[in-house]
Amino acid sequence: MLDVEKYEEVKKIFTAYLESKGLRKTSERYAILEEIYSRTGHFDVEELYAGMKERGIQVSRATVYNTLDLLVEHHLVSKHQFGRNLAQYEKSYGYRQHDHVICTECHKVVEFCDPRIHGIQTMVGELLNFHILHHSLNLYGICGDCRAKAARTTTE
Amino acid sequence: MLDVEKYEEVKKIFTAYLESKGLRKTSERYAILEEIYSRTGHFDVEELYAGMKERGIQVSRATVYNTLDLLVEHHLVSKHQFGRNLAQYEKSYGYRQHDHVICTECHKVVEFCDPRIHGIQTMVGELLNFHILHHSLNLYGICGDCRAKAARTTTE
DNA sequence: ATCCCTGCAAAGGGTTTGCAGACGC
DNA sequence: GCGTCTGCAAACCCTTTGCAGGGAT
Numbered sequence: 001m002l003d004v005e006k007y008e009e010v011k012k013i014f015t016a017y018l019e020s021k022g023l024r025k026t027s028e029r030y031a032i033l034e035e036i037y038s039r040t041g042h043f044d045v046e047e048l049y050a051g052m053k054e055r056g057i058q059v060s061r062a063t064v065y066n067t068l069d070l071l072v073e074h075h076l077v078s079k080h081q082f083g084r085n086l087a088q089y090e091k092s093y094g095y096r097q098h099d100h101v102i103c104t105e106c107h108k109v110v111e112f113c114d115p116r117i118h119g120i121q122t123m124v125g126e127l128l129n130f131h132i133l134h135h136s137l138n139l140y141g142i143c144g145d146c147r148a149k150a151a152r153t154t155t156e
Numbered sequence: 157m158l159d160v161e162k163y164e165e166v167k168k169i170f171t172a173y174l175e176s177k178g179l180r181k182t183s184e185r186y187a188i189l190e191e192i193y194s195r196t197g198h199f200d201v202e203e204l205y206a207g208m209k210e211r212g213i214q215v216s217r218a219t220v221y222n223t224l225d226l227l228v229e230h231h232l233v234s235k236h237q238f239g240r241n242l243a244q245y246e247k248s249y250g251y252r253q254h255d256h257v258i259c260t261e262c263h264k265v266v267e268f269c270d271p272r273i274h275g276i277q278t279m280v281g282e283l284l285n286f287h288i289l290h291h292s293l294n295l296y297g298i299c300g301d302c303r304a305k306a307a308r309t310t311t312e
Numbered sequence: 313a314t315c316c317c318t319g320c321a322a323a324g325g326g327t328t329t330g331c332a333g334a335c336g337c
Numbered sequence: 338g339c340g341t342c343t344g345c346a347a348a349c350c351c352t353t354t355g356c357a358g359g360g361a362t
Contacts, residue, residue: 024316024361045351060319065352081237085326086351101286110284114276121295124268130257132297139277141288180336180341201326216344221327241326241351 002038010037010076010093017074028059032067036077042088042109082109082138099137105146158194166193166232166249173230184215188223192233198244198265231290238265238294255293261302 014033018025035052036043043051049064068089071077078092082102098111117137125132142150170189174181191208192199199207205220224245227233234248238258254267273293281288298306 022316026317026361028318058319061351062320062353063318066317081239081241083237085237085241085243087241101280101284101288103286104289110286112280112284114280116272116276117293120270120272120293124257124270124295125297128257128266128268129300130259130266130295130297131303132257132295133260134297135293135295137273137276137291137293139280139286139288139291141281141286141290144285147287178337178341182336182342184343214344218328218345219343222342243326 001040002034006094007034007037010091013093014071014074014076017070023070028063029067029070031057031059032064033071033076036071036089037091039091042080042090044086044088048089078134080136080138082107083140099139101139101141103143103146104140105142105150108143108145110143157196158190162250163190163193166247169249170227170230170232173226179226184219185223185226187213187215188220189227189232192227192245193247195247198236198246200242200244204245234290236292236294238263239296255295257295257297259299259302260296261298261306264299264301266299 011030011033014029015025017023018029031052032048035048035055035057039048039051045061045064045068048068049059049061052059052064068077068079072079072089076091076093077089080088080090080100082088082100083104096113098113099117101110101112102108117135121132121135124130167186167189170185171181173179174185187208188204191204191211191213195204195207201217201220201224204224205215205217208215208220224233224235228235228245232247232249233245236244236246236256238244238256239260240263252269254269255273257266257268258264273291277288277291280286
């Protein structure tokens, strides 16, 4: 489900970005942006590509990669690597920044927020003389469901 | 430089692990373990492989991958994904757990420790009912050197 | 009209896999 | 001797690249 209002806002920002960089405003780029903002949760390139194809919108994988790079660069989309060698993306404009807990059994991903991370980021940046731009905190563990499943299997 | 005492300790642990799992104690596995514990800092599979070849120890890449998996599983080695699709590893037994700051310009990696992360990990695990096993916190930014370099280029 | 962007397909690079032979157990 | 591990190379998969045609400016 696309939040039209939010999409229009993001579209404006993207347009301004493209203009400022002297890049072309192509229908493919907007189609990809729209597809992303009509999705919820994480997705990889193949899922995005397949989702568009299903809706009858044909773009090439190369264009998907190209556009994702632009969007990530401008922080309208964020990119994650959850261990496996497969980039995952999610829309990020207007969404509270958050981190992830990943179940190593079923690969479920749950989001959380903790204000302390911001403090760490600031402090470490100052201490080590880095200009920190973003961070990625992933907690890996086993979710309740998988633990329950494992316990059931053991006692059987 | 290999810390012989530490290596012997890790070797014992690895041996016990192999025995407990009914796996074979092959010379290749120990050779890889030794190579890893004689290294400092991060390395990727290719570097490890090349390093061994240079010392005249021939193992196949397949065995390197296989052994790394075993070592990571038993927490004698830790594995990182610093953005690029290239796994990086480092020895981890007896080393204080730490996190990383990565320069997005020159790919330099600096380590740091912050006790608050442990608190976050515990709290989130309880809140979301996950049994957290490990975490990965990466801060991405631009290091002092690269900022200086950029400033120089701009004013020239 | 320019020349950037797209689509296609092939190349690339890290990782995994299949199989035959070797070797711990 | 059995069954797993190794080595080799091919296969795999995601991602990047090269190039020709098309469309935004």
